[in-house]
Amino acid sequence: MSVSATEVPRPVVHRRPCLPDVVRIYEVGPRDGLQAEQVIIDTATKLELVGRLEQAGLTTIELTSFVPPRWVPQLADAEELMAAHRRRPDLRYPVLVPNLKGLGRALEAGASEVAVVVSSTEAFAKANFANTVEGALASAVAVVEAATAEGLPVRGYVSMAFGDPWEGAVAPTVPATLAARLTGAGCASISLGDTIGVGTAGQVAEVVEATVAAGTGRSALALHFHDTYGQALSNVLAGLEAGVTEFDSSAGGLGGCPYARSATGNLATEDLVWLLEGLGLDTGVDLAALVATSVWMAGRLGRPPVSRVVRALAGDVR
């Protein structure tokens, strides 16, 4: 009962009751995707990637990160990228900032929106921020306060919200409390991240409800899934059913690897678009243009795209 798939340009729409009417895709490919790629991409190619994502209809694109260049060599060109990029006034271009120094660089570069990151676990706080959970939160809160004082909206990422590679299970109250504190500090939105992709659908509802109960508005919530265990899209469905309206994804699954253990890539934007459009939720994305972008980018990275929709629609790509 197998047959070769031929091109199916769009999914057929079958609506589902009790889902949000409008959802947003928050594209993280140029930042969270590229920072996990081994092949260093030059600034001109990144600019072409961003331009193609804009052309494909993505409206929120996380551009880069103002981390110290030695931490993430891939994003060491943050200033050059920002200076050369011609922003469209109707689109949003958040950038990640790890601390006040990074915020200073981002403001200098003309950032109009920023994002901060905290950790749900001590082990990840130590590994990723060389800090404690409270220390990383204090650093993030300082950035939130300084950025909001400048009039910039701030997104707060809560990482390891669904599990941790060292500590294992994470109680839903932990990310919920961190989200509440970031919201209290002034964050306009909170992205709950399953950084290692271990979470399942029941957990999504629990973490969302705990976060709302702790004081972050449901409409301010985003979900950030990695597809390491193949759960990202079923988790998106659970998130939609819990009333969440913003989902993070990465064009072509940038940041993942099609055959390695390190396949901790973000949910592929194309796979997310296929689900959302199939549910009758308009994404505004030109899927053919996005698939072409991911095929082109995979060529620059020298490996096949990980997105299943890209592989299905683009043919044999190696």
Added chain:
Amino acid sequence: MSVSATEVPRPVVHRRPCLPDVVRIYEVGPRDGLQAEQVIIDTATKLELVGRLEQAGLTTIELTSFVPPRWVPQLADAEELMAAHRRRPDLRYPVLVPNLKGLGRALEAGASEVAVVVSSTEAFAKANFANTVEGALASAVAVVEAATAEGLPVRGYVSMAFGDPWEGAVAPTVPATLAARLTGAGCASISLGDTIGVGTAGQVAEVVEATVAAGTGRSALALHFHDTYGQALSNVLAGLEAGVTEFDSSAGGLGGCPYARSATGNLATEDLVWLLEGLGLDTGVDLAALVATSVWMAGRLGRPPVSRVVRALAGDVR
């Protein structure tokens, strides 16, 4: 916010309300999986595969197909496999039969349970069965009647139930009506197949409800998803929410290809197990043993496993 995944042997349980209490996995790797693989696997290796699947805790394993050998050379050893396989009395071993001649061969070989296939679309009926939809149905009904007369339970596969590569959209009433006619002929269960993997979550509910409304009991339904567009697991979640209790999958995603357009592989059993166990639905599967089986089988096939759980838990496998 990426981090290398370390081994997480089991998902953390977070139950979700309103799901079935008990679900079954119907393993199709040795039949639907292998028949889509290019590398011909010898009978001894197939027997080892089946034995390892039994050891890993799978309780229903579709063993092979009694199609004419020239149609599917990979399964030309159906008689040899059945003769050499030592069946465990507590497990189920259905085999696929395309027609009365195939049923005769299956009975001769000692089959205790069989499956038939019909097509939802004329294009696929012509391509796969060289027949019309009605002609293929009549052929299947003849097998169902003859097999039930022998006391064998019969499963009816309804293929292309969610879309067709040539005809595009398929109305939910089409597979629903075919399912009702197979049920009326005596099928004990019906597996609705998204053969090309295009369906999305809203459609799953529609197809299930249409099928139940047309006369097939909800408890007799199974869902058979391919992960071509990455939708298989979100479709399983939608199926669980619609009260379906049986899901088809293939160990390691056998039948898929990690980088080709022809990646029409079945949902990987490991990815399904991760979801079900995370939801607190016991599968009885020893995930470590199953992952080891899929890694071993991928070695025999000379390519990486497509299951994301296998890649996450088994390390870099090429």
